[in-house]
Amino acid sequence: MTVSTSPIETGDAAVVFDGVSKRFAASGQSAAFTALNDVSLTVGRGSITGVIGRSGAGKSTLIRLVNGLEKPTAGKVLVDGVDVGALDEAALRELRRSVGMIFQHFNLLSSRTVFGNVALPLEIAGMDRRAIDERVRPLLDLVGLADKHGRYPAELSGGQKQRIGIARALATEPKLLLSDEATSALDPETTQSVLELLKRINAELGLTVLLITHEMEVVKAVTSDVAVIDKGEIVERGHTFDVFTHPKHETTRALLSGLPGSKLPEAVARDIRPAAAAGDRVVVRLTFFGAAAERPLISRLIQSIGAEVNIIAGTIDEIGSKPYGSLVVAYGADPETSGKADRFFAENGLTVEVLGYVA
Numbered sequence: 054m055t056v057s058t059s060p061i062e063t064g065d066a067a068v069v070f071d072g073v074s075k076r077f078a079a080s081g082q083s084a085a086f087t088a089l090n091d092v093s094l095t096v097g098r099g100s101i102t103g104v105i106g107r108s109g110a111g112k113s114t115l116i117r118l119v120n121g122l123e124k125p126t127a128g129k130v131l132v133d134g135v136d137v138g139a140l141d142e143a144a145l146r147e148l149r150r151s152v153g154m155i156f157q158h159f160n161l162l163s164s165r166t167v168f169g170n171v172a173l174p175l176e177i178a179g180m181d182r183r184a185i186d187e188r189v190r191p192l193l194d195l196v197g198l199a200d201k202h203g204r205y206p207a208e209l210s211g212g213q214k215q216r217i218g219i220a221r222a223l224a225t226e227p228k229l230l231l232s233d234e235a236t237s238a239l240d241p242e243t244t245q246s247v248l249e250l251l252k253r254i255n256a257e258l259g260l261t262v263l264l265i266t267h268e269m270e271v272v273k274a275v276t277s278d279v280a281v282i283d284k285g286e287i288v289e290r291g292h293t294f295d296v297f298t299h300p301k302h303e304t305t306r307a308l309l310s311g312l313p314g315s316k317l318p319e320a321v322a323r324d325i326r327p328a329a330a331a332g333d334r335v336v337v338r339l340t341f342f343g344a345a346a347e348r349p350l351i352s353r354l355i356q357s358i359g360a361e362v363n364i365i366a367g368t369i370d371e372i373g374s375k376p377y378g379s380l381v382v383a384y385g386a387d388p389e390t391s392g393k394a395d396r397f398f399a400e401n402g403l404t405v406e407v408l409g410y411v412a
């Protein structure tokens with residue numbers, strides 16, 4: 054590879070964003086715009102790392118820096134220690150063979166068969182027919198489309214098209230796979246099956262996956278690590294389980310509140326208020342995991358506070374394959390009852406968030 058500097062040792066990191074900013078210059082009617090501002094982030098080797106943010110937050114710009122489709126205006130992006138911004142065109146072409154990418158709208162060639170689409174990057178790389186055949190067939194097996202090898206994209210479902218996209222991205226045996234909203238055009242069921250495939254590929258091939266999405270469901274289902282991006286800045290990052298169970302930034306909380314099971318029933322959401330009046334009940338969300346999830350919490354809470362507890366909403370779920378539960382309950386907001394409840398929560402290691410008060 055033609056590089057202007059020697060690779061830098063980045064240890065367990067497959068990708069490092071080091072103080073990266075990206076400013077688009079003014080052109081025509083549009084003013085200059087800072088899409089990314091001083092982003093520092095590492096993507097662990099072998100991890101599935103998610104970057105989540107709202108539309109316009111800078112996700113696509115961030116991922117395009119990794120395969121050199123954009124160049125940073127400040128800072129560096131290192132892939133396996135190589136400074137992508139310093140590569141010339143020939144070196145970039147080589148880098149892109151070791152970095153696969155999948156897209157929201159699949160980007161398949163309609164004039165080529167399933168086999169032809171997956172074979173394309175190998176043909177471009179100058180591989181001979183027999184070697185291409187030997188590489189492509191097991192990939193079609195891996196993504197469950199061996200029987201469709203002679204079909205054209207128009208004859209396939211969205212989920213099948215994305216499976217071809219994945220097989221094509223894997224054809225050059227990359228170490229890193231970039232996923233740009235790869236499930237955003239798919240229905241929820243198909244999304245889950247494509248995400249399962251990504252998880253299997255990550256586990257079986259040891260491939261690092263960096264995915265960008267605006268859906269917390271996607272982050273929850275597959276990632277081990279997550280970063281939250283807002284207006285071009287990383288506002289929170291960590292292991293997915295920790296970020297989901299102890300969100301710190303308001304953007305993270307807002308994104309999490311869209312998850313099914315996180316919403317309050319409408320009647321409660323309508324009547325809830327931020328301050329308590331005499332005789333009110335306090336509404337709290339309890340989050341529990343590990344040993345706490347196995348205990349009969351509510352009956353013990355009722356015993357401890359010696360008062361009624363209403364269950365308002367509840368969900369048991371998995372984040373990155375770890376079970377956790379979330380329960381919204383209400384009980385007397387008077388100091389004595391609340392004090393006993395707070396002691397009970399502390400003794401049992403429960404995370405508590407006060408949502409408000411109801412009559």
Ligand SMILES: Nc1ncnc2c1ncn2[C@@H]1O[C@H](COP(=O)(O)OP(=O)(O)OP(=O)(O)O)[C@@H](O)[C@H]1O
Nearest residue numbers: 077086088106107108109110111112113114115267
């Ligand atoms: N080539 C460009 N020139 C000028 N501005 C750009 C360019 N590309 C992106 N931007 C701006 O940078 C901001 C971030 O865009 P980006 O596409 O990275 O966001 P995103 O989080 O991926 O959003 P979406 O999910 O809607 O694609 C947007 O305000 C966009 O208008």
